[in-house]
Amino acid sequence: MLELRKPFLPVQPGTQPDYLHPPYVSTILRSPSQPLIVVPQTLSELSGPVFGHAAIEKFDNDLTHQHSGEPMGERIIVHGRVLDENDRPVPGALVEVWQANAAGRYMHKTDQHAAPLDPNFSGAGRFLTDDEGYYRFTSIKPGAYPWGNHPNAWRPAHIHFSLFGAGLLTRLVTQMYFPGDPLLPYDPIYNCISDEQAKQRMISKFDLDATIPDTALGYRYDIILRGRNATPMENRK
């Protein structure tokens, strides 16, 4: 229980998206106009929330077998480890993924992009990391799709990730990109982070060892969640 009283490390400057990044037009209204107030970390953020892990179902880690037929597109294996900033595995983290189909269309009522839906692909999954922080799922490579940010704007292919680790302050919602995607230099969402290495770490690596012959290409994507400070905060009763 002592572990749960250790505060999380501060965010390193430049490694997270700028709140205001004018090329990403939505941030103009979305970003705070006044300086942020840093509130002290309390037990509720350090210890929770805790989610029941009972809701994981059989095909939640295989997005290619959630329907009667197989989805169109290039089958992929995505795997990696969830670690904290102290290089320790995060076991039991709830990882949720959602993505467009191979044509770049989401199965979502708001997405009216003129690309076909795939009746055999819902594009959502969830799973837990094992004792070593490892996860693995099967899917199809998502397509790029247009969006309204600026003329001829296209999102690079990406898979959305949400992670619940040891406490709410480690909550991470991010996107995994694919190596060599020609759209990355033009994407203001990818580019709203100033630290070049922090951007690169959102790009998965092609992994021949994880590739299943005749079946699916492998990609490796390791994720780092905030780590705890070595010093516990005082136990206030």
Add this chain to the structure above:
Amino acid sequence: MSYPATASQTVGPYFRIGLSYLDSPALCTNAAPGEHITISGQVFDADGTPVTDGQLELWQADDQGRFAGYDPTERGAVSPG
């Protein structure tokens, strides 16, 4: 070798975070001890337009100040509900 935390990215306009099994306006059962309360409000964007597809996630201690998964008194389980 350790790295700083992975950068966040927008949840996107087509988000479907999988926690739908938790979708519920009730955080407790009728049997949960303590004073039962209702909290309501509206979410607006920066134009003052109501947000019609926002998802709120919240968690709280029980009536004894205990969080599920952590009990500072280490005396017992958190109340059900």
